[in-house]
Amino acid sequence: SVLFLSQIPTNAAGLIECRCHPFWSQKYCPSHENDNTARCCSCERLESRxxxxxxxxxxxxxxxxxxxxxxMDTGDCQPLYHAIRDFYEGMNMRIDQQIxxxxxxxxxxxxAIIGEKNGFHHMPETRGLCLSEEQTVTTILRRPRIGENQLVGMRTYPQKLIRRCDVTAILVLYGLPRLLTGAILAHELMHGWLRLKGYRNLSPEVEEGICQVLSYMWLEAEVMPGFVNKPSTSTASSSSSSSSKKGRTSAVEKKLGEFFLHQIxxxxxxxxxxxxxxxxxxxxxYGLASTLHHIRLTGSFPI
Ligand SMILES: [Zn+2]
Ligand SMILES: [Zn+2]
Incomplete structure (x- = not known):
């Protein structure tokens, strides 16, 4: 649990030991890093009383x-996916293939990670994946209901992927908030874009780095639509379409988005x-287009 400062027990020397989350400023005892206190898998805050x-x-x-x-389920994710494809299109990075x-x-x-022939460089906790093999993937068909502190009644379906191009599917971990799901999707779609456009053998730093930039740009457009330097060729309002269609990015969601930006x-x-x-x-x-062009020619970022 998270206590008020005055309630945090002192250590052997009589001093208060206290950790503080760098973004949320949530203060907690170091002991909670090892006990079973739940930590939100999305925003990292600790469960409290x-x-x-x-x-x-x-x-x-x-x-x-x-x-x-x-x-929560594959159907739920489609409007977000369309918004992100629109975002790519708005940056002159249209993807024609149906992924x-x-x-x-x-x-x-x-x-699915094991089922891929090419090794991946990925985070210790992988949340998304851009596949290129024909695999059968267990996808979430119907979202679970929220029972008592638990999710119940999820329905899954084994989906056989067919290889029509170099990317067979993009997988995203379920249960994450819209902005984080979108950020993961924007990142994975960039892996897909690079593969489809013939970028090969990039170093992990270059490939993950540029994918994170796309993720960051999309988040930025969602969180602060007015402040984004959109390329001059972009079509109006494409980048903020998902939130404007929903008609709102609540204050809570905006703060979460700022956290995801901070994390990147x-x-x-x-x-x-x-x-x-x-x-x-x-x-x-140099701008995105020139940076990508330079990566294609040299495999590195322009300095
Ligand atoms: Zn959270
Ligand atoms: Zn990646």
């Missing part, structure tokens, strides 16, 4: 704020974090 979480049934927990906009997007459980995602920007890993910062600096200086 006055904020109970929902168990997703695969070891993950979700706070109620993240649950509010959670994307299926499937929402999956954690187990199905991990099985300050990621400590060399490929994702270092790659993002290098890619972002290049895109800021």
């Amino acid at each position: 006055n904020a109970r979480y929902v168990a997703l049934g695969d070891g993950r927990s979700l706070c109620l704020e993240c649950l509010e906009s959670a994307v 299926p997007i499937l929402l999956v459980e954690r187990r199905a995602l991990n099985e 920007a300050y990621d400590a890993s060399p490929a994702y974090g270092g790659g993002f910062r290098a890619a972002n600096a290049a895109v800021k200086k």
